[in-house]
Amino acid sequence: MKSKLVVVLLFIIACTSAAPNSEESLTQNIQEEVTTTTSTFIDEPDVYVMLLWHQHQPYYPKDQDGHFSKPWVRLHATKDYLDMVELVQEHEGLRVTFNLTPTLITQLKELEDGVEDIYWVHTEIEATRLLDSQKTFIRNRFFDISSRTINKSPRYLELKNLRQFPEDWTDNDYLDLQVLFNLGWTDPKYLSESPLNLIASKDSDFTEKDKETILEVHKEIINKVIPAHLKAYEENHIELITTPYAHPILPLIHNSNLGKVGDTQSSFPENNYKYPEDAQIHVTKGKEVFENTFGFSPNGMWPGEGAVAQDILQYFNNENISWIASGEQPLSKSLDVRFQRWVGECLQNQIYFIDHGIPN
Incomplete structure (x- = not known):
């Protein structure tokens, strides 16, 4: 029997302002036969590559008007979350795992129900009606995007260079920036399709109607994210998993003294924090x-x-969670040896340890 090598790669799309997430563990089986210079066939082990995409956003507080204080759930939905799962479905035979955290799911559903973020609110306002405080917000915050995206647009770059001269800004400058920011946070796939393709090709001199169209497309994309993941799961393209409720560091909730095992340099409270019942509630x-x-x-x-400890495994077992994942560093510290690639048979109730080198 061939030996089996499991390599787990974790990719994260989380809270950031830069543009950069099996029914029994779906994997892609890659088999190769390698020929030497003497034409002798070498029997290589099967390599099971498990791609785990970690899609997470913390829960962003709302302001007094009920608007999310940050736009990252919406903007990563329009830039990444929908396109990624659609891309998997375009490649027959590809199997990956998507982790959607509870706080992300909760906010996606709130956006579906009509909750808006503060950046959306500042986008909706007609450029000719902007107050001075709103203009300041737009100049300060609508460059929260990858510099590569800005540099691709001559107009976006022009506005960036104009930031230090607020007295020179015109209504058209603010309108263009409102549009370019939201276009920049939209996946190229949707920018190449109607109705956004004609808007994106202009690069400047946008209209209020252009802005309305972009926001309508953003709403459509947000409403598709959860159904698209469910459809891909039902069609056996992906495995869907999740995270304990508020993305906690479970070992420290169980008992803060567990942190001393892997970190002997940091200071810990004299009276250790110990709430195992809360750890179970999160799971x-x-x-x-x-x-x-x-x-x-x-x-x-x-x-x-990826924070794990022997003492917290019970909380997953109590909820019939058959596998969890962590990183190679916790495994190294637990074994007190340098991490190495383990070869062995797959078992039930597993812990997969992420190879950090490749995804990072």
Whole structure:
């Protein structure tokens, strides 16, 4: 029998302002036969590559008007979340795992129900009606995007260079910036399609109607994110998993003294923080949010920041979670040896340890 090598790669799309997430563990089996210079065939081990995309946003507080204080759930939805799962479905035979955290799911559903973020609010306002405080917000915050995106647009770059001269800004400058920011946070796939393709090709001199169209497309994309993941799961393209409810560092909630095992340099409280019942609630509630959204129970979970300890495994077992994932560093510290690639048979109730070198 051939030996089996499992390599787990984690890719994260989380809270950021820069443009950069099996029913029994779906994997892609890559088999190769390598020929030497003497034409002798070498029997290589099967390599199971598990791609785990970690899609997470913390819960952003709302202001007094009920608007999200940050736009990152909406903007990563329009830039990444929908396109990525659609891309997987375009490649027959590709199997990957998507982790959607409870706080991300909750906010996506709120956006579906009509909650807006403060950047959306500042986009909706007609450029000719902007107050001075709103103009300041737009000049300060609508460059929260990858510099590569800005540099691709001559007009966006021009406006960036104009930031230090606010007295020179015209209504058209503000309108163009409102549009370019939201276009920049839209995946190229949707920019190449109607109705956004004609708007994106202009690069400047946008209209209020252009802006309305972009926001309408953003709404459509947001409303598709959760259904698209469910469809891909039902068609056996992906495995869907989740994370304990608020993306906590579970070992420190269970007992803060557990942090001393892997970190002997930091200071810890004299009276250790110890709330194991709260740790269980995070796992239970995270699973409940997932079940209420997708209609089935997840097989796996990604603990917040990959933080694990022997003492917290019980909380996953209590919820019938069959596998979790962590990083190679916790494994190294636990074994007190340098991490190495382990070869062995796959078992039930597994922990997968992420290879950090490749995804990073």
